[in-house]
Amino acid sequence: MIKIKQFTIIKPDDWHVHFRNGKILKTIVKYTSNFYERAMVMPNLSSPIITIKSAKKYKKNILNALKKNSTFTPLMTCYLTIDTDPDDIEYAFYEKIFFAAKLYPKNSTSYSKFGIKKIKTITNVLERMQKIGMPLLVHGEIVDKNMDIFDREKFFIDKILIKLRKDFPELKIVLEHISTKEAVDYIQSVKKNLGATITPHHLMYNRNDMLSNGIRPHLYCLPILKSKTHQEALRKAISSGNKKFFLGTDSAPHYYYNKESHCGSAGIFNSLSSLSIYAEIFEKMHALNHFESFCSRNGALFYSLPENKNTITFIRKSWKIPDKIFVGEKIIIPFLAGKMVKWTIE
Template sequence: MKDLTILKPDDWHLHLREGIVLKNIIKFSSEFFGRAIVMPNTKNPITSINKCISYKKSISEGLPENSKFEPLMTIYLTDETIKDELIEGFKNDVFFAAKLYPANATTNSSQGVKKIENLYEIFEVMEELGMPLLIHGEVTDPKVDIFDREVVFIDKELLPLIQRFPKLKIVLEHITTSYAVSFVQENNLGATITPHHLHINRNAMFFGGLNSDFYCLPVAKRENNRIALRKAATSGKKCFFLGTDSAPHLRQWKAFCGCAGIFNSPVAIESYIQVFDEEDSLDQFEKFASLNGPNFYNLPVNKEKIRLVSKSNEIPKFIEVIDNNKVVGQIKPFHAGEILNWQVEGIVN
């Protein structure tokens, strides 16, 4: 039986939602991750210091007792973002980073940025502060094929942005294409890669008819892109790091309304390490999961370690959502009903 001990990982892209869902899912991230960057696209987006403080309080209240998990909070950028609010929030450690959603690009993004040029003054300030900019990199022009939206965004929006603000610390989130892999490496950016984009290509959305369980934004692409992502993640290169983009939806919304998002936090670490095992790159896993992210963000690595063992790990078909000791819903996890080959055994000294 193979085993691997690594420094505790961090999740550099996580959706925790709100209310009962948050209270039920936070344990899956807090148990074996040290930190996570929490996305601000809640139903009422996190656009101010007060909203951010309130949201972080609700996260902290949902954590298990004595948890060491640290949520790193973000501000949701809009065309009306107030410069002084952003500066004050960053300098007082309320905002760790700022998130750019092109308007209507994904879940709860209707209040996102309609024209990136409107925020050039904000980006100038962020560059001076050293405040990271996290980007959902897709255009929303209906004339652009959904499978091309990442590439078009890079050429049309991202390239001019980095040329104008060369010192701005930028992370291109949840990359999905070989084009993005090359662009990130050539332009000194950071990039998160999800477990689901390492396992599935766009065919997954059509197995057995339209299958919303594998629908996320940005959508999975062709097989050659999946292969490029696996090579990037397992390369050990410092620009690529772990970001689950775990995004839960209650079953009634996911199955019948086709909401975008894949809930992978219950199996994320096991899902990732299986890829590294399959690619004969277990020696690179700690870099991707535990070292590259802190290095990019100039943070210390976690001191605790986790141990993983290679053994049969059957993933439940559903995660129950409980309120007042009653089951009020279900969420389907990534790899539901499958058997993975790795399992997190626990935290070690």
């Protein structure tokens, strides 16, 4: 079988990324803006993006970190709390301040302590979002000290998401960074208004990679890596060509000492290598014919946005991922640090 040497696709969008703020933002935003035309920016900062004012300030910080000739567009999201005002949501949506709103179950991931404990507390907000066509992005995990961490996503679907869709059938919902076969099966079973993002790390690795032969803290993320069965279900989903699945890196940088500690932070920084990794996986699945749709078409279609005009070209040329990224004197360890990947982006 002859291997292709290069191919060109519509410039992709990253429908789930964490930029943080301050020095980290200024250092890492280029790794997304260089390779992606748009990105859905997550609002769970240490001081979360809850208000219109904070969203405007955060977007300005992102734009100020870009190159002068950059065409990159950050799409801002609102962090939902029990105090979120439906009128503010509607105004911000129509004024294109907030593109979507994010539902974090309380304490489900990094900086989610202001999240939602019971869905009924934000019913008025969800009703308004459904009415105006504003997308709801969901971190799909139930958090319960008595529940196995590997079952959180499945139980969220069974106990919350199914009812949420029944109560708000016209609300456009994205189940973010899915990690289970149950999530794949549920997404495929729904006819409309439900999509899902899939990360490169959930496609590339499973929990054995994280926990066998020593614990690898730089593979720790939420949702946590699952078994090989679930990894294979995700791979089959992207290689099927189903338009409900699209690219979302969930790239989330932490300084190395917050990862390599007695209580390591959840998050994987993969922005600089994500597209190369996706390309490798699609090629391995003999599914490069679906690669452009996953990266550049499916998300835009789901969000009713135009496809991007620019393109990028992949060349079969190996390159080494840096061992570390410096933020001043501090260090972030990137995903697959020091390893070789097969595809270079021109």
